[in-house]
Every structure is written in C-alpha cells, then in structure tokens.
Amino acid sequence: MVSIGQVVLGVTEMPRAVRFWTQALHYIPRAGAVTDTWTILDPVNGLGVPVALGLSSSPVQQVPRIHxxxxxxxxxxxxxxxxxxxxxxxxxxxxxxxxxxxxxxxxxxxxxxxxxxxxxxxx
The missing domain is CATH 3.10.180.10 (2,3-Dihydroxybiphenyl 1,2-Dioxygenase, domain 1)
Known part of the structure; x- marks a missing residue:
C-alpha cells in the first residue's frame, strides 16, 4: 500500500519560494536545510503533508492539472x-x-x- 509522502512544486528561485511557502503555510525547512535545487518544508506543528520545492525550468501551467x-x-x-x-x-x-x-x-x-x-x- 502507498500513501502521499509529500507534494512537490517546481520553482525557479529557491530562496523566494522558501520564503513564501514557509510563511504561507507556517512550515519550516526540514533540518534547516535549504539548497539551490531542493528543499523539503515540514509543518511547524508536525501535522500535515510536507511540501518539497524542486528547481525547475518548466513553464508554469496556466490551468494546472494538479494544484x-x-x-x-x-x-x-x-x-x-x-x-x-x-x-x-x-x-x-x-x-x-x-x-x-x-x-x-x-x-x-x-x-x-x-x-x-x-x-x-x-x-
């Protein structure tokens, strides 16, 4: 059996994305780790699905299939x-x-x- 482990968002500027999503969701970088290409954000209170931010060069979808x-x-x-x-x-x-x-x-x-x-x- 599988379960959702995290949601991944593609980003082009990691520091900006980390700043926004940590404040938007009240999440923190896992173990304080923020890299240029990959960052996992966890809920401060431990409740909820982690959000991972991955460096991406793909264009943003105007009508995304997943959001x-x-x-x-x-x-x-x-x-x-x-x-x-x-x-x-x-x-x-x-x-x-x-x-x-x-x-x-x-x-x-x-x-x-x-x-x-x-x-x-x-x-």
Missing part, C-alpha cells in the same frame, strides 16, 4: 487568508473558469504556481 487547495473554515477566514497571502507575494489570478457561487479563490505564488483558498463553510 494545492488551502482550506479556510469561514468566508471571513478565506478573505483574511487571501489578503495575507497576497501581502506575502501571491497574486490574485483572473480566472475565467469560476463557476457561479464559487467557494474558492485562485492565487499564484511568486513563482506563478496556481493554488486555491477554499471556503469550507460555503454552501
């Missing part, structure tokens, strides 16, 4: 988290694929990787 969903418990928390993430360097994505009454907001990290902030209270 991260970050959960917010309420609409207010979602709004606050989106504002916090934008202040850290994320950008709001002009997403023409939003369904009516969407429960998610699409953002891009400083590398251009798309991710969503989901409002879990949305009905």
């Amino acid at each position: 991260l969903d970050l959960f917010a418990e309420t609409t207010q928390e979602q709004r606050e988290e989106v504002e916090r993430l934008v202040a850290l360097g994320a950008e709001l994505v002009q997403w023409d694929l939003y369904p009516d009454n969407a429960d998610f907001v699409v953002l891009a990290d400083p590398e251009g990787n798309r991710f969503c902030v989901i409002d879990l209270s949305h009905e």
Whole structure:
C-alpha cells in the first residue's frame, strides 16, 4: 500500500519560494536545510503533508492539472487568508473558469504556481 509522502512544486528561485511557502503555510525547512535545487518544508506543528520545492525550468501551467487547495473554515477566514497571502507575494489570478457561487479563490505564488483558498463553510 502507498500513501502521499509529500507534494512537490517546481520553482525557479529557491530562496523566494522558501520564503513564501514557509510563511504561507507556517512550515519550516526540514533540518534547516535549504539548497539551490531542493528543499523539503515540514509543518511547524508536525501535522500535515510536507511540501518539497524542486528547481525547475518548466513553464508554469496556466490551468494546472494538479494544484494545492488551502482550506479556510469561514468566508471571513478565506478573505483574511487571501489578503495575507497576497501581502506575502501571491497574486490574485483572473480566472475565467469560476463557476457561479464559487467557494474558492485562485492565487499564484511568486513563482506563478496556481493554488486555491477554499471556503469550507460555503454552501
């Protein structure tokens, strides 16, 4: 049997990506190790899936087939988290694929990787 061990994001500038994702997720580099080509980030509290950052020259997908969903418990928390993430360097994505009454907001990290902030209270 297998399980998800970590999620890997391709990045072009490791220090910038480490700075953003450690602050965005409240994660820390595993054993304090940050290299130019590979860094694993672990949750500070030990709960959650690690995120690995790997140096990549591949272009960012405008409509990625795989992406991260970050959960917010309420609409207010979602709004606050989106504002916090934008202040850290994320950008709001002009997403023409939003369904009516969407429960998610699409953002891009400083590398251009798309991710969503989901409002879990949305009905």
